[in-house]
Amino acid sequence: MKAIDAPGPSPAPLPELPSMDVVAREGNTMTLSMGPQHPSTHGVLQVVVEVAGEIVEKAEMEIGYLHTGIEKSAENLFWTQAGTVIERMDYLNPLGNAMCYVLATERLLGITDRIPERAQDIRILMCELSRIASHCVWLGTGGIDLGAISTFFYSFDVREDILDLIEVSGGARMHPNYLRIGGVNGDLPAGFMEKLDALIVKFPQRMRELRTLLQNNPILRDRMIDVGVIPAAQAVEWNVTGPALRGSGIAYDVRKAFPYGGYERYAFDVPTRTEGDAYARFLVRLDEMDESMRIVTQVRKALDRPGPVMIDDPKVAQPPKETIALSMEALIHHFKMVSESFRVPPGDVYQAIESPRGELAYYLVSNGNNRPYRVRTRPPSLYNLQALKAMAPGNLIADVVVMIGSLDPVFGEVDR
Amino acid sequence: MPSSQTPSIAGTAIDPTALRPPLDDAEIVRIAPSDLYAKLEALRAEGFSMLLDIGGVDYLGREPRFDVVYHLLALPTVAATVAEIGKPRRLRLLVGVPAEETVLPSAISLWPSADWAEREIYDLFGITFTGHPDLRRIQLPYDWVGHPLRKDYPLRGPGREATPRPPFALKSNVPAGTPPSGKVAAALQKQIARARGQDVPAETDGEKK
Numbered sequence: 022m023k024a025i026d027a028p029g030p031s032p033a034p035l036p037e038l039p040s041m042d043v044v045a046r047e048g049n050t051m052t053l054s055m056g057p058q059h060p061s062t063h064g065v066l067q068v069v070v071e072v073a074g075e076i077v078e079k080a081e082m083e084i085g086y087l088h089t090g091i092e093k094s095a096e097n098l099f100w101t102q103a104g105t106v107i108e109r110m111d112y113l114n115p116l117g118n119a120m121c122y123v124l125a126t127e128r129l130l131g132i133t134d135r136i137p138e139r140a141q142d143i144r145i146l147m148c149e150l151s152r153i154a155s156h157c158v159w160l161g162t163g164g165i166d167l168g169a170i171s172t173f174f175y176s177f178d179v180r181e182d183i184l185d186l187i188e189v190s191g192g193a194r195m196h197p198n199y200l201r202i203g204g205v206n207g208d209l210p211a212g213f214m215e216k217l218d219a220l221i222v223k224f225p226q227r228m229r230e231l232r233t234l235l236q237n238n239p240i241l242r243d244r245m246i247d248v249g250v251i252p253a254a255q256a257v258e259w260n261v262t263g264p265a266l267r268g269s270g271i272a273y274d275v276r277k278a279f280p281y282g283g284y285e286r287y288a289f290d291v292p293t294r295t296e297g298d299a300y301a302r303f304l305v306r307l308d309e310m311d312e313s314m315r316i317v318t319q320v321r322k323a324l325d326r327p328g329p330v331m332i333d334d335p336k337v338a339q340p341p342k343e344t345i346a347l348s349m350e351a352l353i354h355h356f357k358m359v360s361e362s363f364r365v366p367p368g369d370v371y372q373a374i375e376s377p378r379g380e381l382a383y384y385l386v387s388n389g390n391n392r393p394y395r396v397r398t399r400p401p402s403l404y405n406l407q408a409l410k411a412m413a414p415g416n417l418i419a420d421v422v423v424m425i426g427s428l429d430p431v432f433g434e435v436d437r
Numbered sequence: 438m439p440s441s442q443t444p445s446i447a448g449t450a451i452d453p454t455a456l457r458p459p460l461d462d463a464e465i466v467r468i469a470p471s472d473l474y475a476k477l478e479a480l481r482a483e484g485f486s487m488l489l490d491i492g493g494v495d496y497l498g499r500e501p502r503f504d505v506v507y508h509l510l511a512l513p514t515v516a517a518t519v520a521e522i523g524k525p526r527r528l529r530l531l532v533g534v535p536a537e538e539t540v541l542p543s544a545i546s547l548w549p550s551a552d553w554a555e556r557e558i559y560d561l562f563g564i565t566f567t568g569h570p571d572l573r574r575i576q577l578p579y580d581w582v583g584h585p586l587r588k589d590y591p592l593r594g595p596g597r598e599a600t601p602r603p604p605f606a607l608k609s610n611v612p613a614g615t616p617p618s619g620k621v622a623a624a625l626q627k628q629i630a631r632a633r634g635q636d637v638p639a640e641t642d643g644e645k646k
Binding site: 084085088090092093094097128129253254257258259260269270271272273274277278279291293295343344346347366367368369370371372380382384386387388389394395397399403404407408410411436437 | 453454456457460461462463486487488489490492493494495506508512513514515516517518519521522523524525527529548549550552553554574575576577578585586592625628629631632633
């Protein structure tokens with residue numbers, strides 16, 4: 022038996038390798054496939070990258086692994102039922118999806134001006150809480166991509182509090198179908214305000230901790246600064262919206278440009294950066310969480326005033342539950358609403374909202390029936406993700422993960 | 438074969454978009470497929486820097502059968518504040534596409550973002566775009582047959598639509614006509630009493646969870 026410490030033959034000197042530039046110049050590229058089962062793609066995404074050494078030359082993406090035909094399903098449901106499948110598109114921001122669909126339907130019905138103020142306030146509250154919860158997931162998973170595991174626990178703690186609030190108001194943590202055409206499904210329950218107040222007190226402290234952990238962390242800065250740069254002009258032509266566009270300097274926010282659902286009553290700023298890299302998008306999202314909490318705090322004051330939370334219109338609203346046991350008319354009304362729903366006048370409408378990922382919009386067409394004729398989503402994740410094709414070339418392959426994380430795509434929405 | 442769940446469309450010539458004044462902020466323009474590319478080029482030069490979305494609608498029974506809808510937005514292409522952007526112009530371009538010739542020019546040379554949008558229309562509606570460098574299915578598998586968002590494509594797919602859905606059977610081990618009893622009846626009576634404004638008896642410990 023050969024002794025372990027016996028000196029082996031001395032290794033031959035390594036041949037001098039050409040530098041990375043030379044490899045690239047000779048067209049010596051390699052095609053790699055990342056995903057579709059890859060932890061850092063935040064879902065099921067396949068990225069086929071052509072690399073020269075470690076430098077990405079071309080990135081092509083394969084999507085559709087999560088296609089569930091939600092648009093087709095929605096065409097076969099009543100206007101009231103379609104909201105349930107639509108909430109499943111962007112599963113990190115279900116209430117935002119519902120908000121957009123409900124606003125679009127209300128425009129078709131012509132009842133936009135008659136929605137009670139309290140219902141509008143509750144909707145805004147839910148949308149902004151969802152935005153914070155969605156950014157918490159982005160922060161947690163984006164941190165894991167970069168090796169910062171502990172961020173996940175800090176941010177999911179905040180998200181858990183918000184999901185608790187959504188659960189007590191709507192009955193479910195993720196897809197409560199709480200926002201309805203004409204208002205919201207029932208007023209906020211007893212105990213909600215105490216929980217919300219506790220969150221409002223706790224949140225700034227949590228944000229300070231998260232910022233201390235991340236914002237000036239040298240590893241994170243090294244990984245994100247000058248990575249995935251997309252200049253303003255390129256971002257616009259690649260149809261990038263939301264925090265990614267504002268990270269490139271264009272302060273386009275649908276809540277400011279086309280105010281909807283009562284946002285004009287609340288004061289908030291639109292955080293913007295001009296660098297256009299992953300770090301700029303990271304800072305914009307962090308600032309946005311603070312701005313969302315600013316809106317939540319204002320809405321909290323407005324919610325002290327009681328009022329109706331559903332439109333006073335029996336053509337759209339279901340009768341109150343208590344009356345069904347007493348009144349035959351209410352029972353018939355309820356039966357008609359559940360079994361036939363209501364008809365929506367023919368027409369088409371494009372309604373956009375600012376989702377955590379960008380301009381989310383529904384293009385709805387009604388032919389006068391009790392089911393939508395066409396439900397077209399403008400998915401912000403799809404177009405933001407597409408811009409990776411413009412962003413990735415010239416970067417390191419390890420940074421592709423950072424770029425996907427900084428665009429924050431949700432594949433329920435990309436594939437629908 | 439139309440889907441069993443989709444109600445049949447009343448009449449043949451439906452065009453909901455022409456029936457009402459615009460409901461949103463967008464200016465609406467209807468255009469023929471032959472003029473589409475020139476119009477898009479002019480709009481791009483005019484300042485519509487963002488092609489927000491391309492959508493499709495199948496008006497089965499109408500002539501032309503399809504509508505392809507371009508949503509445009511005029512955003513500045515340099516860094517701008519909220520005040521500088523103000524309320525950017527929106528425009529909606531409706532293009533009628535006849536069923537016999539489902540071909541449109543591609544907008545990919547004007548806006549690179551048209552790439553995936555056009556592939557999706559091709560995938561789900563079967564409308565092809567000339568000049569698109571890589572027109573293949575995007576959401577569905579490459580070997581899929583048919584275009585699911587067309588109205589004559591059945592909801593559950595052509596294969597499964599042939600077999601009827603099993604009828605829903607309401608199964609209950611309580612014989613019909615049995616009066617309600619137990620907790621449900623008690624809860625209902627309590628609800629009725631509360632609605633009438635009567636005093637509701639306090640819950641006993643046994644009733645509480």
